[in-house]
Amino acid sequence: METVTQDILAAAYLIASVSYILGLKMLSKPDTARKGNIIAAIGMALAIFATIFLYSENGNPVGNKIYIFVALIIGTLIGVRAARTVQMTQMPEMVSLFNGMGGLCAALIGIIEIYHTQSTEKTKLLAICAGLVIGTISFSGSMIAWGKLTGRFSDKIFPMQQFLNIGLMTIILVMAGAIILSPVVNPVMLYMELLLCVGYGILFVLPIGGADMPVVISLLNSFTGVAAACAGFLYNNMAMLTGGILVGSAGTILTILMCKAMNRSLTNVLIGAFKAQGPKEAETDNGGQIKEVSLSDAAVMMSYAKKVMIVPGYGLAVAQAQHTCHELEKALEEKGVEVRYAIHPVAGRMPGHMNVLLAEADVSYSKLLEMDEANLEFSTTDVVMILGANDVVNPAAKNNKLSPIYGMPILEVDHAHAVIVNKRSMSAGYAGIKNELFYEPQTSMLFGDAKKVLQQLVSEIKAN
Amino acid sequence: MENFFVSLEHLISVQTVYIVILMVFLGIEVISHVPSILHTPLMSGANAIHGVIVIGAIIVLGKVESNNIPALAIGFTAVLVGTLNVVGGFVVTDRMLEMFKKKK
Structure with a gap:
């Protein structure tokens, strides 16, 4: 019985994976785009319900079903409402907000899992930490991007910012290594790590100009994809692995395509060299006059x-x-x-x-x-x-x-x-x-x- | 250290590596033929797809002991925000694409 349900679950995940690929493919043509989105959504629903009813770990089926359904229903109601009422011009910030939610989800999974994992299972800890770090950065970065697009925050550049970011990233990686290798989970260290990741996400997005936000959102989108793939590794879950990797790679390419359209490199966007160069530009003032028309x-x-x-x-x-x-x-x-x-x-x-x-x-x-x-x-x-x-x-x-x-x-x-x-x-x-x-x-x-x-x-x- | 590689083998099988690499190429292939007019809906659609992370949240909440209140709260929030990502993402994408179709 056990193996039969597991086979059905695997089949459901396979269908879901195919639906994402098919969905993305159809999304790339105007005529089929809408159908593609719906196909991916159906695949997703299948994967979610198959998990709730068929998944089991060491013979234990999914518990707390009531809580799961309540959370699903509340999330659906809020999500549908927000998505239906948003102004078309506010679309970029909406996408950023939803992306941040995905990142937050990945981070929260990591927080629980790290306490449920034996300290000898180092590779599991590696997958958990990677999901935790990437998810948290994606979350805080997306929130800043959302705030900038809605005009809540302005661009802030301060000297040595790039060095600070590199330094911060180094500390995050070293601490992640320490968490993975230490024999017991140290809560203080875990929360310090989370805090540092939140800080990194903020510092990463804050100096980038408002008009470059789409590029950043697209990049953070692929980050969240990678975080989902980490969770896929953790549970050896094919639906999460394929979906996450697909978005991770497609999101990266989309980011590069956007940069190309503006004839700028990704590093250029991220370092904000646009602003730094601006004032130095040699302006050829031909003393021309502008002409108004009634x-x-x-x-x-x-x-x-x-x-x-x-x-x-x-x-x-x-x-x-x-x-x-x-x-x-x-x-x-x-x-x-x-x-x-x-x-x-x-x-x-x-x-x-x-x-x-x-x-x-x-x-x-x-x-x-x-x-x-x-x-x-x-x-x-x-x-x-x-x-x-x-x-x-x-x-x-x-x-x-x-x-x-x-x-x-x-x-x-x-x-x-x-x-x-x-x-x-x-x-x-x-x-x-x-x-x-x-x-x-x-x-x-x-x-x-x-x-x-x-x-x-x-x-x-x-x-x- | 030996432990590490043994568990590494357990976690990442050869098939998994195959899947990851093929998926990377598939993602690139699918995206690179997209006309720029569809970039926004596509980004939004991809955004909904990584909401698949909600499955991880369901698994986590599903195995939390029912007397562990903090873990229950975190797991509950995880499922909630993950659902927001999935449902909101697909609905927003559908709304954008609906407009493309209308005047055919």
Whole structure:
């Protein structure tokens, strides 16, 4: 009987593992993405319930079932509610928060397990300590990332921070070694270790700029994956092992892809060299003047254009102007204007975030052009409307070797006949770099909050 | 030290090593063909999948003695936050993807 149940459990875990792989694979294509997510969720549910009813350790089945079900139900209720009510623009912090919960879970498992493990089982202790350390760092790091994205914390850089981090990591590793090798678990040492890990997570994320948070979240995401894999080693549990490793490796690649889109290395992001280089940049001040355009002029320019390209950026996300943006698109199309959106890979707050936002506002998929497609079309575009984007259209990335963003692929909007830039003020973008585009002869500025400006533009266009 | 390697063999079998290495490549392979528009939902979906850690929390809570209140509390919290990770992760991902589908 015992072996039969164990075989059924193993089969359930195998199905779950396949569902993750299939799910991730389907998530990578727009048509199948939603189904892929559901398949992975079903696999997960199967693995969870199979564990509750079939798992046994040394012949003992899973006890405390009442507590387990109560925790599952409360977690489900809160999780569904939080996930349903979150604003689409707040998605990055939500993902960060959920990731932190996974890390916390891994850490808590470690705390209990370390007391249940014989001091002679060194490899078990190794798996426990690894899960504990990685889980705790992922938890505290994710909380800081969440706090930064919601504006609760600001960037803090202090001298010698990198050395402090390396020193701290060394102490964490040495202490972990001591915990594994010591004959009895010393609670003081364990809690010191946890505290150090919390501190490391905080110091690791705190100096990284707010706009780099997606990269950090993706990295912490893969950390939590590795922590889950450690627990998989510990229990020799295939569902946890495969799921954890899969996320660990996929998350790492996703992190690297994000860095690539910004043409920066991961170390560069983590050390925050962006900020350090900023002030040293040799600014080529050509003494140019910016030119403002009135709302009604902008409306006329767009109404009588053949093709208008909208470049949405961070500012649009902040102003929650995606719906109004779609209204502008409709108003222009009624006038017979062809409207397209040019999406930079890192526009918004996360790669792909802008697509989600515009999709929420019912903008048709076929109107969203990726960077390479868009760059081919700018020379035949009459008006480019830039909504709260800055660094992704900065020509310095192409022609100023001293600029910190030099080499980053950009949307070449300067090839269009006219460019209208909507910004709240003349302040620089995230990278703190001046944008030559604003001084070009074909560029005109339209200051104001993206949502208000768009609303006024829509009514002006309709009145025309 | 001998003990260490004996238990190492017990913990990490050859099959496990195979699985880990193949999974690493599979993860890389699956992700590297993703268009950038799907990065956010994908990250969110992967985030939900590592919520599989909740299974570990269930195993731990399942073997805690019923009179060990601190361990029960920690285990209970572990299952709760793990569930948050799984359920919240999948629901949020579904919400993002629902929008992609609507206007086909």
